[in-house]
Amino acid sequence: MASSLDESVFASSAVDVISRCRTLAAYSEVAGETTRLFLAPSVRKVHEAVTAWMAAAGMAVSVDAAGNIRGLFGAEDAPRLVIASHLDTVPNAGAFDGILGVMMGIAVVEHAAPSGLAIEVIGFSEEEGVRFRKPFLGSMALVGELEEHLGLADASGVTVREALIGFGLDPGRLAEARMAAGTMGYLEFHIEQGPVLESLDLPIAVVSALVGQTRMEFRFTGHANHAGTTPMHLRRDALAAAAEWVVAVERTARETEGLVATVGKIAALPGAVNVVPGVVTVSLDVRHASDAVRATAVVGLVAAAEAAGASRGVTVEHAVTMEQKAVALDDRLTDLLRVAAARLGVETATLTSGAGHDAMVVAPHVASAMLFLRSPGGISHHPDEDVRVEDVETGLAVGVEFVRGLAAS
Ligand SMILES: [Zn+2]
Incomplete structure (x- = not known):
């Protein structure tokens, strides 16, 4: 009963x-x-x-x-x-x-x-x-x-x-x-x-x-230069590359069922209003209940970072700072x-x-x-x-x- x-x-x-x-x-x-x-x-x-x-x-x-x-x-x-x-x-x-x-x-x-x-x-x-x-x-x-x-x-x-x-x-x-x-x-x-x-x-x-979790740090390295004298086509703007990637992170997570991905921390150097940013470090936090889905997402996001950098002459390094199944x-x-x-x-x-x-x-x-x-x-x-x-x-x-x-x- x-x-x-x-x-x-x-x-x-x-x-x-x-x-x-x-x-x-x-x-x-x-x-x-x-x-x-x-x-x-x-x-x-x-x-x-x-x-x-x-x-x-x-x-x-x-x-x-x-x-x-x-x-x-x-x-x-x-x-x-x-x-x-x-x-x-x-x-x-x-x-x-x-x-x-x-x-x-x-x-x-x-x-x-x-x-x-x-x-x-x-x-x-x-x-x-x-x-x-x-x-x-x-x-x-x-x-x-x-x-x-x-x-x-x-x-x-x-x-x-x-x-x-x-x-x-x-x-x-x-x-x-x-x-x-x-x-x-x-x-x-x-x-x-x-x-x-x-x-x-x-x-x-x-x-x-x-959920399992991956935390990473990405470093975009371009070239700092004068904001007034460096024409747009000759820049290696690390922050513009990172920004394009941050939006790609959001898009990837939105398009993947159950995935959450967050860029919560960003630092741009030299950090001056009149200087093209030369080095940018950003954090990434990716979580999913399936380790396989999370691993695939991470591979895709690394590739997206490299692509965003490559089109601007910006190199990208990345390191995993924490991984939890x-x-x-x-x-x-x-x-x-x-x-x-x-x-x-x-x-x-x-x-x-x-x-x-x-x-x-x-x-x-x-x-x-x-x-x-x-x-x-x-x-x-x-x-x-x-x-x-x-x-x-x-x-x-x-x-x-x-x-x-x-x-x-
Ligand atoms: Zn609690």
């Missing part, structure tokens, strides 16, 4: 989830805004509040050696579903990026008490990469990858190892922070942080993959999410995530799924970041139905 979306059951929980997110947003390093980096003093207050909520929901609560807070509902040795997201923020953040996923995990436990399946809710200590310029430190601890980054230093020269010890944690016990052997699934609720769901007028989306989410769990939504009569979209999330780190190790909630105005990483109470209600209902389906499968 199909379940129905029982408004009264999830409505008050959705209000609680949002009010808990707002409560945590007040724990900050900067008065009047939400700024809470990895292992900041205000994290202790977050842990206190989250511990109380988790304990009230019947979970056994602990903080692991990476500073992740973990609540386990059910038996230690039962097959386990992890529901997680992050509790750190960007500077001057909103109340929901990451936090919402942890609060929804607790709310799912409050409603779903499946027999035979344990649920572990985890609030990751670090995802945004602000303090150590390296994201996902919290979730890396689950898959045994944090150890290799303990030597990273923050702007004050404090290493990850020293920061952990300073917070009262023991980096020597990181092995104990790994996912339990019986973990059979990972679910992350997260705000979309973009405008697509709002444009579709839908509350939630099932995420199929997290796309991460596919698990088909079975993703289908279970769709089935759960369908049973409740909830229409969902399927999206790829253009941003990185903790699921990216976990997915190569355990079957993982993600559910996006609509971001009003598409706004995120900003104090105006918001979520609709009825969308949280829908997300919770689908999450609980998903857990029931998983326990029965």
